Amino acid sequence: MTERIYKMRKGLEYIEGLSDQELTNWVRRFLAENRSHPLSIPSKDTYKSTILLQFYFMSTNSDFRRRFERASLDLVNSWRASADPSWQEPADSLDYFAELLAIVGRIRISDTYSRLLVLAKSEELKKKVGLGVDLHSQLLRVLFGFGMDENRQDLEYIIDRDIEDLHYTALCFRRSWELDFQKGIENLPILLEYYHRDHSIDAEGTLNRFIRRLGQKGFKKEFLNMLQKLRDPYYTDLCNIMKNIGIEPDLTYFEESDRFLIRWREKDKIIQIFIEIPEKLNEKLKKPMEAMYLWMTERDENIGWSDIVPQPAPAPGAIS
Secondary structure (H helix, E strand, C coil): CCCCECCHHHHHHHHHCCCHHHHHHHHHHHHHHCCCCCECCCCCCCCHHHHHHHHHHHCCCHHHHHHHHHHHHHHHHHCCCCCCCCCCCCHHHHHHHHHHHHHHHHHCCHHHHHHHHHHHHHCCCCCCEECCEEHHHHHHHHHHHHCCHHHHHHHHHHHHHHCCCCCCHHHHHHHHHHHCHHHHHHHHHHHHHHHHHHCCHHHHHHHHHHHHHHHHHHHHHHHHHHHHHCCCCHHHHHHHHHHHCCEEEEEEEECCCCEEEEEEEECCEEEEEEEECCHHHHCCCHHHHHHHHHHHHCCCCCCCHHHCCCECCCCCCCCC
C-alpha cells in the first residue's frame, strides 16, 4: 500500500513521476471525485484547481509542465455535458468543469480553444452553475483571454449574440470594444440599459474603464456620437458615470458657434473641451442635452432648450 504523502514538495515529486496516462487519470480523479491518494490534501475550502496550479508553478521541470498542460487539454476535450435537456447532470460534474476552466484560463492553454468555442456556440452552459459561478460567463472569460485574432469572426458572433443577455452584457461589451472601439460605441446603449436596471458594480466598472479609455481626444471625437445613440433615461446614467471619474458636462451653450462645454478633471487641473454641434444634429441633440442640463442643475423637469442661457461665442484662440 502506497504511503500517504503530507508535504507539498513530496506531493509534487510524486505527480512529476507519473506517466502521461497516470497523470491524466490522477488529475481527473482529484478534480472530479476529490480523490487525491496518495496525497493527503485535507482542505475543503480551497479550490482543487488552485492546488494543482500551485504544483504546476512550483515545478521547475518543463517536461512535467508540458505533460500537465496536455492532461488538462485531454480532460477538457473529454468532458461532456448531457445532450438530453431533461436529464440534469450531477452538480459535481459542473464543478469539475469549472475547475478545468480555472486551470486552462490561468495557464492559457490555447489548444483548448476549439473545444471551448464549440461549447460557447452551443450555449449549453448558459445559466448552469459550477463552483457558484455561471459557467458560460467563466467560459467566455477564458475564451476572450486567449486573444486569438485569427478567430475574431467567431468571437464577434458570440459577442453580438450574448451581449443582449444581461447576464453577459458587461463581459461581452468589454471584449467588443477591445476588438473594435466603434463597436463599443454602438453597444453603449445596451450596457447603459444593464446599468440602469440594477446599477451593478460590474456594469459601472465597465463603463468607467470605457470612458477613461476614450481619453480627452476620443471623448471629444465620440461624445456626440454617443449621445445620438442613447434614449431616456440613459442620458442621466451616462452623466453619473462621467461625474464619478471627474468629467462634468457643463452645458453652457454657445449659440453663435453651436458649441457646448465639458470640463475634464485631471489630477489638480481642469481641462475644458468645447464640442461643436453640427447644424443637422442640433434639433436631434436637444433632448439629451436638456436631460444632461437637468442633471447638472437639478432644476424643474419642465425646463426647455430655450432655458439654456446663450453665451457669447468663445474668443478666437480659446481652448478647444
